[in-house]
Amino acid sequence: MNEPPPVAPATTADALAVTIAGYGVRHVFGLMGDGNMHLFTALSQHGVQVVEVRHESAAVAMAEGYGWTSDAIGFCSVTHGPGLTHTATSLVVAARNHSPLVLLLAETPEGYEGAQHFDQELFVRACEAPYRRLRADDDPVSVLAERVALATDLSRPVVLAVPADLFTSAPGTTPAPPGTRSVRRPVEEDDRVAARELARALSRAERPVLIAGRGTLTGDTATLMTRLAERHGAALATTVPAKGMFDQHPYNLGISGGLSHRRAEEVLRAADLVVAVGSSLDRGTTSSMRLFRDATVVQVVDEEAGGPVHPNVRRLFGDAERVLSGCLAAPGPVPVAGHWFEPVPPPAKCWEEDLTDFDPPIEAGTVDPRRALAVISEALPGDAVVVVGNGHCSGFATTFVQVPAVGRFFAAHGFGSIGQALPSAVGAALGSPGHKVVVFEGDAAFMMHLQEVETAARVGADVTAFVLNDQALGTEYQRLLAEGADAELAAVSTPDLAAAAGALGARGRVIADASAVDACARDALAPGLAVVEVRVARSVLSRHMRRLRRAVAVPGSSMD
CATH class of the missing domain: 3.40.50.970 (Thiamin diphosphate (ThDP)-binding fold, Pyr/PP domains)
Known part of the structure; x- marks a missing residue:
């Protein structure tokens, strides 16, 4: 017997709920209001547990934490007006943490003149998150897919705003246009250039240190860094978010910066080359650069856009794994025997x-x-x-x-x-x-x-x-x-x-x-x-x- 064709979602809320469930998401975090209540009922009907929080800021924070451990995109939802303003701190926190998540935000309906109307897009952008408003003719499935792709690409929270009356309306059919990247990502030639420059810097260094940041927590970057450290006798350290990454390695110094222990600081201060991977090299990691005042500092980054660069820092533009792999494959002198520093205890x-x-x-x-x-x-x-x-x-x-x-x-x-x-x-x-x-x-x-x-x-x-x-x-x-x-x-x-x-x-x-x-x-x-x-x-x-x-x-x- 042939299976019956799937039933098309009756409402925009249904379409969004089915799509979220299709991503394998088990929980959506939020606080119900009159703007998003129909989304919550649709999520429940499609097998997604809605975790009702006691304050909207917690909804965003929980979605961020969910993404940390599930290795999936976190989803959250709040209503319009004060429901949004309560999320401000957690939105900025997630943006600064480079945590991808999607906030499904209710907007006031067309023609609404009540107390909760204000410029939500301006507010969201001030919280460092991209904003997209769903229109009546938009296909919610493709628009949500575009938002998820953008959050993943940018590694930050994004907002999809849905007018409250659209949740109970029939979904539109106009597909979302192809997304465009707001930052250029490295291509193979960038990786080759960066690998060559990194190999040259390491070959000249006598006292190198490699620092792993939050961006090294996934993939094979950490393994490649240990191989590079062993090849060049480099010490290994981390930022606070990457704490513990090298704990089982004899070259490990622990955390770099204000939370270093005394023995690690002695090695870090003596370095003549510091290579940071997956790290923004903030003042906490470098002690406002006092820790590396006598070193050449190289930062491997995969975004050309970014904040100001300290005069002592040289940025190499490339994908971290490909740059490290290229550096390991580069022709050069025979790997050093041992290391330049006295290893520190655990x-x-x-x-x-x-x-x-x-x-x-x-x-x-x-x-x-x-x-x-x-x-x-x-x-x-x-x-x-x-x-x-x-x-x-x-x-x-x-x-x-x-x-x-x-x-x-x-x-x-x-x-x-x-x-x-x-x-x-x-x-x-x-x-x-x-x-x-x-x-x-x-x-x-x-x-x-x-x-x-x-x-x-x-x-x-x-x-x-x-x-x-x-x-x-x-x-x-x-x-x-x-x-x-x-x-x-x-x-x-x-x-x-x-x-x-x-x-x-x-x-x-x-x-x-x-x-x-x-x-x-x-x-x-x-x-x-x-x-x-x-x-x-x-x-x-x-x-x-x-x-x-x-x-x-x-x-x-x-x-x-």
Whole structure:
């Protein structure tokens, strides 16, 4: 018997829902409003779970986290007006993180004159995302496909705006025009030129270092970098987002920049050539170029467009994998034997030195965050996904928490924003079922999205959050203290976080004594949702913050 022909979607909402389901997407994140409610019903009817968040900013952050771990495009949806404005920070964060995702945005219907009308396109473009409005005659399937292709090509969020009345109208039939790339990508000749220049630079260098950034997390780039390091005796380092990439390699230095450990800094400062791949070489990675003031710095990039280039940086335009492969294949001298630097111990061992270099008194009822995190790190499941938030807590978590053996690491640091780790982690958990997702966040940042603990409980996200609670805006507190100003202005008390988490559906725990860290951590890391309030001493500063305070205390001094 012949199969009946497929039924054409009756509405634009149906067409969009069928297309999203066809991408293999299991979850769409959003907050329902009168503008997008018919899209949500269509998604549900076509087997896609709509994760209703408690704030629209979290919808975008969860879609970003979902994309991190599912290796698929994340989708989210909000209604018009304030539904859009609430997403602003998370849109910019995703843009700065180069995270591809699609925001399906409701627009007010034609002729609408209510309170929620404003120039949504202007707002979205200010948030660094491309904007496309669906017209009545547009084929929604081809337009959405074009948006997905653009998000992938640009590695950034894109917005498809749909007038609310179109969701319930019959879909149009005019196909989307072929998409055009807004940036030129490298071709084979670019790769050959870049490979030749890189090979020449490496052949001349005596003390090379290779740095891997976020752009090396997929494909074979990391493997090619290790082969190149072994050929030229180069040290290997990463940016924060690529933390852990070379942890099993003897040439590994760990993180480059403000979060380097002392032994790594000594090698990095001695380099005469630094090659960055998949990295924007921001001030955090280079310590505002002070770390490499005596080196030639080469950056392999696959976009001609970009921000200003530091005078010490030379950009090579090419596809990273093809450039590295070409460099390895280039004729040249016999590979060097060994390496030019003294290999450093594994990062966890190196950071133990910080505990003796700086050992302040610890107030009763609190713990040293470094020592607590080192213990928690040992308890992490081997395949855990680690998400670290921004703020003073990141100076501890990024250094004292190691990437699990077969796990993954993500830094929720984009745009310098705090508060992104928890919602990103919920999306990451739904994108990687079967893996425990572990969040490290500060108290002020956690409070910004505390309500999403209920979202995590409702959808069954396997997340454990360790909240480093110093009852303050930690970075600002320490900086004001260093300046001799009233640091108590940055001391903001928090409620009982374990009790609050319990009321929202999580297992709440408290760590206030060093002897309880291991048992409490292992209990909280059992399957299911848990929030652990780690009460930390303000007397403990991260190494990065100690250097910053020295620079503030002695005007004109260096952070080196």
